[in-house]
Each structure stands twice: as C-alpha cells, then as structure tokens.
Amino acid sequence: MRFNLLSCKKYVISQKDNLAKHTISKKKHLGEVLRRVVNSAASFTHKSPNTKPSQKLQDLVKSSSVVIGSNASATSAFRNDPKFNKIVYQAAPEKNLTLINDKRAISNGNLAPLVGQGIISSNVRNSDMPISINYVCLDKNTQKVMLDTKSTDFGMNFFRGDDAQSAELIPGLPFGNYYNQQKFDNNLHVLTVNNGERGTIGCQINLAKIEEGYPLLINGGKLSGCTMVYAVKGNSLFIYHAGKSGNDASDWKTGSDGVRSIIDAHSALTSLKNDPLDSRADNQGLVNYLESHFDFYSLTYCGHGEAVEGGENVFDYNQDRATTDDNVRVGNAMALIVKHNGIIKIQTMSDDMTIDKKNVETQSVAHRIGQCVVENG
DSSP: OOOOOSOSSOOOOOHHHHHTTOOOOHHHHHHHHHHHHHHHHHHHHHHOTTSOHHHHHHHHHHHOOOOTTHHHHHHHHHHHOTTTOOOOOSOOHHHHHHHHHHHHHHHTTOOGGGTTSOOEEOSOOBSEEEEEEEEEEESSSOEEEEEEEEEOOTTEEEEEGGGOEEOEEETTEESOSHHHHOOOOTTOEEEEEOOOSSEEEEEEEEGGGOOTTOOEEEEOOOBSSOEEEEEEETTEEEEEEEEOOTTOOSSOOIIIIIHHHHHHHHHHHHOOOOOGGGGOOSHHHHHHHHHHHOSEEEEEEOOOSOOOOOOTTEEETTSOOOOOTTSEEEEEEEEEEEEETTEEEEEEEEEEEEEOTTTOOEEEEEEEEEEEEETTO
C-alpha cells in the first residue's frame, strides 16, 4: 500500500487506524459521549421496562460532559495496549555495538548509518536554539521573516540528541525503533524544519557560527508529498520545506505552487529579485533555479512520473520502485553539519523508505548522499 499524500505530516492506513490516532476534538469526543449515552440508555431501559427511554436519554445527556485532554489519555491507553504498541527501547545485545559505532560515525559527519533507519523526532519542544538563524515562513496563514533569531517559530523545533526518539505513524506504531534505541549524546543538536500550510518554511544558517564538537542534524520529518531543499551559498546554508497539511483538499500543488513558494521564500530571506529563469514553476524549474543560485544543493521531492534533469543530489522519493504492497512508504531528507579544525563539512541524505506495519522494521528502497566542504567556516 502506497502513501504518497500531498503532505508530510500525517498518514492514514485505514479508517480503523485513522480512528486509532485518538486526536479527538471536542465535537468528536461529544459524539462519542452521545453514543455511550445511547448504549447506556438502551441497557437501562432493558432493566427498567416501565421507564421511558426518551426521558432517561435526556437525563444522561444532561449529566454528560466533554473531557478536556481526553486525547492524551487515549494516546496513553493506546500505547499501553500490547496489541498495538510496537515501541521497543531496548536493543538486542548484538545490536548495541552497531549503535555505538553509528553514533561515532554521525558525530564525525557521516550520515550513512541513518539510511533506512526511520524518522527522527522528539516529544521535547524547545523555544530557543543555541545558534541564531534567519527564519522565513510564507504560506496561506503567515508571511514572516525574522533575522538573527534563536527562537523556534512556527514549523520548527530544536532538541538535543539525548531527547531523540522515533516518529510515530499513530501512537505506539513508530517509523522503526532505531531512534528509540540509539542513545545520542546531548552535544548533538537536532533541528526539525516542517512544511508550511500551502507554503514554505525555511531558514538560513551562518556556517561560521557552527561550533566544533556540536554536530547539527537537520531534518524535515516524514515526507509524503513535500519538497525539501538544502543549499549552500558561500558561508550560508539554506533549508526550505514546502507542502501542505494532510487534510488540505485544495488544488495547491507542491510541484508547482510549492516551487514558487520556495523561490519566493529565498527571495524574502536574501532580497534577491526573481529572474526570468524562475518563471517555470515545476520541479525542473526548481532544479534550474538551484543550479544557477547555489554552490551546492540537495533536492528531495515527490515526483509524478515527469522527467527532471539535474545534479546528482536531485532525488525523487516517489519513483516506481519494487516494494511490498502492505508496507508504508515514506521519504526522508536530512543534513548533517560538523566542524573540524575550522573546516565545515555538510552531508545531505535523501531516502525512500518502507516500514513494515507488522514489525515496524524499516528499509531503504533507494537513497542519495551528497557532501559539501566549506573552508574557513
């Protein structure tokens, strides 16, 4: 089963799994209360045939209430149910050495150990980062640029390595258990840049501000329809993530509207004027733009069969590749920045993964790793 929705935020396996998300609004919860009321009323009238069902139903409705925070308790209950909970924090003894070696490689700027390992996430939400950035959000709700800020505004999150965990499809069903078992140190800084709401969220990082001994791992969460760009110009790294939410049924298309949004976001951050080359608002046009405006770039996008010519780091995570029908498929785009002896190394990774819903094992179907070195960073 293939999940290429025009969003990288949510996946729906089936109606049953969708209900199992337990992200319950007040209206939905009230509907559940009313259903319980009807069942209770039927049971009550069976025991007391002389009582009018309509009266008892009215009494039960009057005594019912909406439970605030019920989604949290439902999520907890779902995770505690062994039938649904696939989270495993303890790695097998033979895997521990691999995890240790992986951690060492990542701290040295190597992303290869993370190929096919699921999606990184965290329950920790930090309002500030140890490094300042230039931030941009251009979508249907917000048009904002903030310069030299350490705040994690809408669509961004910062956490440290020891707070990392695996992202979940639904509560208790992770995209693999690698990040639940890997014990990163807190000197690993992790920045998540999510997509906008029919638009782009992005940032610019001054590479000279990267500290030695503090690797920075950047990711866009789970991709299913979104476009993710990492691009270097001089001493700056630019990150752009375009898309829309999973329940957005509008005609807004990431492969065209999102392309324009990325270019507009870059213009807003850098005060560059759009030139005639930018008028082609499709994935090929985006590749052309990246080729002409940056020293290095990595593009991870969800294609729809169109031919796109570009550099070696142009990656379509929606190509027709052999997979098991019952597996969930998801894209991943990461960048890792490390500094050693004043030299900045940036690795990027684009990954097309499958997740087995039965045992939540992850596997890379195809991937691409790129690298850029910036001296005197």
